[in-house]
Amino acid sequence: MDLPCRTAAPRESLRERRRRETRDELHAAALRLSRELGFEQVTVEMISEEAGVSPRTFFNYFPSKESALLTWPASFTPEARARFLAAPARDTRSVLRDVGELFASYLEASPPRRDEVEEVFRIAERTPSVLAAVLAGFDALERELGALVAERTGRGTGDRTADLVSGVSMAAVRVAMRRWAQDHGCEQPAPEFVRESFALLKDLTSPLEEAATASS
C-alpha cells in the first residue's frame, strides 16, 4: 500500500469551526424542512431563517437550496491530494487501488450519516433538480480526480486513460454509496463498501473470473 488507511484530523481554528458549524446547521435545516414540507416547497429564505442566518450568509456557503441538501460528495483535502500525488506507482492498477484508498480515507475522516445519504438519494429519485445536483457533484469530483490521476501518472490533463481511471473509480464509488445507504441490516461502515467496490472492479475484466463463472 502506498497510502496510509487513516487521515489524521487536522487541528481546526475557531473560525474554521464556526464556518463548519454554520454549514452543518444550514444543511440540517434544509433536510429538516424538506422532510416536513417536501423539498419543492422549501426556499432559501426558509432554510436561512430556520438556521438563524440571513439569505446573504446562506449564499456564502451554498449556491442553491439543492446544494445545501448535498454536503456529499465534496472535494479532497489538500493533504489527501498531496499524499495521493506523492505515491510512486504510476501504473493504472496501482493508481486505481490508491484512488479507492483516497475515497475510503476521505469517508473515514468525515463519515457521512447513512440515514441522511439515503434520504437525499430518495429525494433525488423524485426531484429532477436534486438528481441533477447529485450528478453534477459526482461529475465535478470526477473531473478533479481525472486531473489528479493525470498528474500522478505523468499524463496530460484530459488524457484518455486518466479520464477512464477517474470515470471507472466514480462508478465504483457511486455503486458503493448507493448500496451502503440502502443497507439497513448491517453496520458495515461506508469505507468498507468503497473498498469492496474497488476490489470487485479489479475482477471485472479478469480472465480468471471467466473460468470461475463458467464452472459455477
Add this chain to the structure above:
Amino acid sequence: MDLPCRTAAPRESLRERRRRETRDELHAAALRLSRELGFEQVTVEMISEEAGVSPRTFFNYFPSKESALLTWPASFTPEARARFLAAPARDTRSVLRDVGELFASYLEASPPRRDEVEEVFRIAERTPSVLAAVLAGFDALERELGALVAERTGRGTGDRTADLVSGVSMAAVRVAMRRWAQDHGCEQPAPEFVRESFALLKDLTSPLEEAATASS
C-alpha cells in the same frame, strides 16, 4: 464475438418516418436557435414556431427545451436489447465486451453528427441545466443497462456487480464520446472510439500493464 457488428436498419412505416422527421426538425431548430441567440434566450414556443408545430406537439416529443437539444444518448432498440440478452456468456469480461459492441452498433445504426455533439457538450460546459440534462440522460441509460446486465448474467436487478459493469461501461462511453467530439483532425468514426475505450478498460486492472509501465 457474440454480437454481430452491424445492426440491420429495420423498415420504417410512413407514420414512424413522419415522427422521426418532426423530432429531427425540432432538434435542429433547438440547436439553430441556441447558436443564434444563446440557449438561455430560447423558449419552447420559439423552437415550436421555428419547426412549424404547436408547443403542444413539441411536448409530445420532448419534455423540455434541454431535452430537445439532446437527442443522444437515447435508449437501445428492442432488437439490440434482445440480441444482447440472447448471447450466452455470463462472465463479466465477456459481458463488458458485448456492452462495448452494443454501444458501437447503436452508433453505427444511428450515427450522431460530430459538430452537433461537440456543440451540445460546449453548451453544457456553461449551462448548468444542459449539463444536468446530459448527465441525467447518461444516468437513465446506465440504469437501463444495469437492468440488462443483471438479466443477462442471471443476477437480480440492483446486483452490485451488474451495477458496476454498467457504471464502468458508461464511463468508457462518456470518455469515448467526449474525445470523439473534440477530435477534429481525424475522421475516425464514433464507434471506433467506443471500441478503443472498451479495449483500454480491459487493460486498466491488468497486472501486465503494471510491468509494461514500470519498464517504460
